Every structure is written in C-alpha cells, then in structure tokens.
Amino acid sequence: MSLRIVVCVKYVPDATGDRHFADDLTVDREDVDGLLSELDEYAVEQALQIAEEADDAEITVLTVGPEDAKDALRKALSMGADKxxxxxxxxxxxxxxxGTSLVLAKAIEKTGYDLVLCGMASTDGVMGVLPAVLAERxxxxxxxLLSEVSVEGGTVRGRRDGDTASERLEASLPAVVSVTDQSGEARYPSFKGIMAAKKKPVxxxxxxxxxxxxxxxGLEGSWTAVxxxxxxxxxxxxxxVKDExxxxxxxAEYLASQKFV
Structure with missing residues (x-):
C-alpha cells in the first residue's frame, strides 16, 4: 500500500520586503512579494527523501491561502511532490x-494520509505551534522539531536536538511530524522539475x-487578535566612540547605559 505523505506549506511575504499592516491590522500582502516559506522547504525535502526510501509513496502538498499561494505549491511540485x-x-x-489548523485538518482528512510533515514554524507568524494543534485535531x-527523520514499517523515527542533549523519538503512523532547518538543505528545482510541475494536478x-x-x-472566528x-x-x-x-x-559606559552589559 502506498505511503501517503501530506506536506503543509505556507505562502508568506518575502522577509526582505517592506512589510506593513492593512487597515484591519492583518498583514498587507498586496504590497510585498510572496514565496514558499523557507522553513517549509525543509519539510518538502524530508518528504522527498522519505518517498525515495519507500517502496511506494505519494506526496501531496497542501496550502491555505489566496490565489497567489499557488506559487508556493508550484515550487514544491517542481522540487518533486506529486500533487x-x-x-x-x-x-x-x-x-x-x-482556524488554519481546522482547515488543514479537514483538508488532510479529505485527502487521506499516513504521515503529515510541517516546517518548524512559518516565517511570517513564527508561532511554531501549528503542528501540535494539527495533531490534536x-x-x-x-x-x-526533528533534525533527522525516517519512516520504516509503519513507524516514524527521528532525532530532536536540544541545547544540552538529543532525544530519539518514534511514533506509529498516522502521525504529524515537524522538521527543523537542521534536517538537511532543500534541493533546488531542476529545469525538468519546473516544467513537469506545470502538468501536475492542483x-x-x-x-x-x-x-x-x-x-x-477568518477574523470573526479567530482566537487571537492584533x-x-x-x-x-x-x-x-x-x-x-573616538578612541583617544x-x-x-x-x-563600556555606553553598553552599560543601554543595558547591553
């Protein structure tokens, strides 16, 4: 039976752009270019590596967002995802x-899954809690927060690195996994991959x-507000400071006055 992998990705404003809030205090996404969150690229990469090791696997990338969010999906498809x-x-x-976790959970259940992969956080909200909330739903x-992950025999295993120690973790599938930016550099889409992505189903x-x-x-159903x-x-x-x-x-006096030391 095919291993069904779903990777949750997010279309985010370019962090190098000049970002602003709109009148309703949401992020104004019209004035800045968007892209696939860099931290989600690591999740796509790990999904591809897991699929390469599996006898049979299918990778679905999933996003919640406006029309332009298709650009994030196309990037993931060009890296090698299937649909x-x-x-x-x-x-x-x-x-x-x-609300996002609710939408993702419903979409994942509709799509079907064995393993859900996420990045450690989005580069715009940077909350880092979505994988845990999604697993609960x-x-x-x-x-x-795995820096190493593998799947074998219906079990996902990985290593979580802390400041003073590393932990070995495992769970039976189905499961939700998030990976850090230490899990391995994401591959760059090839020209062949970019062309193939145009024909993959969305x-x-x-x-x-x-x-x-x-x-x-939406704003009405949000648990949080700005x-x-x-x-x-x-x-x-x-x-x-002139050294004379x-x-x-x-x-030293300046650093102390600014409470840096």
Whole structure:
C-alpha cells in the first residue's frame, strides 16, 4: 500500500520586503512579494527523501491561502511532490493558527494520509505551534522539531536536538511530524522539475467542500487578535566612540547605559 505523505506549506511575504499592516491590522500582502516559506522547504525535502526510501509513496502538498499561494505549491511540485491541494476562500481572510489548523485538518482528512510533515514554524507568524494543534485535531501522535527523520514499517523515527542533549523519538503512523532547518538543505528545482510541475494536478477546495462555516475562521472566528500596530521608527544616527585613550571605558559606559552589559 502506498505511503501517503501530506506536506503543509505556507505562502508568506518575502522577509526582505517592506512589510506593513492593512487597515484591519492583518498583514498587507498586496504590497510585498510572496514565496514558499523557507522553513517549509525543509519539510518538502524530508518528504522527498522519505518517498525515495519507500517502496511506494505519494506526496501531496497542501496550502491555505489566496490565489497567489499557488506559487508556493508550484515550487514544491517542481522540487518533486506529486500533487497539490489549495484551499482558497474569501472568508479565510484574517484566520489565525486555530482556524488554519481546522482547515488543514479537514483538508488532510479529505485527502487521506499516513504521515503529515510541517516546517518548524512559518516565517511570517513564527508561532511554531501549528503542528501540535494539527495533531490534536487529527487525533494522532506528534513528533516535532526533528533534525533527522525516517519512516520504516509503519513507524516514524527521528532525532530532536536540544541545547544540552538529543532525544530519539518514534511514533506509529498516522502521525504529524515537524522538521527543523537542521534536517538537511532543500534541493533546488531542476529545469525538468519546473516544467513537469506545470502538468501536475492542483485541486482547489473552499470552506463548503470541507464542511466549515465561515464563522469558524477568518477574523470573526479567530482566537487571537492584533489590538494595535505602529510603524517601526526610522533608524537614528549611531553613537561614535573616538578612541583617544579612553575608548574602551567610553564603550563600556555606553553598553552599560543601554543595558547591553
């Protein structure tokens, strides 16, 4: 039986761009280019490696987002994933991690799965809790923050590295796994892969397809909210310390005054 792998990916604003909040205090995605979250590329890479070791495996990449989020799916498909699912609905605007996890769980159940792979966090929200919440919604084990992962005989195994020690973890499939940016560099799509991605299927779903009410997601259904936001102040001129024999003392006094030491 084929190993069904679902990789959750996110279309995020380019971190190098000039990002702003919109009037409703959600991220203004119109004024900045978007791309596949770099941390999710590691999850795609690990899915590809697991599939290469399996006798038979199929990789589905899944995202929740606007029309442009298809670009993230195409990147993952060009890396080697087999097919994609895109959940798009106007009522999803402003959805927080709790709503997103609900949508992902319903889409994953509809798609069918044995293993769900996620990045360690998104590069825009950087919460890092979605894999755990998703596992809870699906009612399956979670094995998170792995820097090494493998699947064999219906069991997923991996290594989680901490500051002072490493842990060996395992769980029976089906399960949700998240991988860190130490799990292995993601491959660069080849020209052949880019061309092949154009012919791979991308299924589009909306909230009605998943049996989700509009009030369960979006700004109305969010468990969290941004109360206020302000523009980051412009950078000011730095403090110059001239070394005329007292430079070390002046530098130490400045660092102490800024509570750096």
């Amino acid at each position: 994609a699912v895109h959940v798009e609905d106007d009522d999803l605007h402003g959805t927080d991690v709790m 699906l009612g399956v084990p979670q094995v998170t 299924e589009s779903l909306d909230l009605s397809d998943l049996g989700i009410e509009a009030g369960e997601v 109360d206020s936001a302000a523009e980051r102040p412009a950078r000011t001129a730095g403090t110059i 024999g007292e430079g070390g003392r002046q530098l």
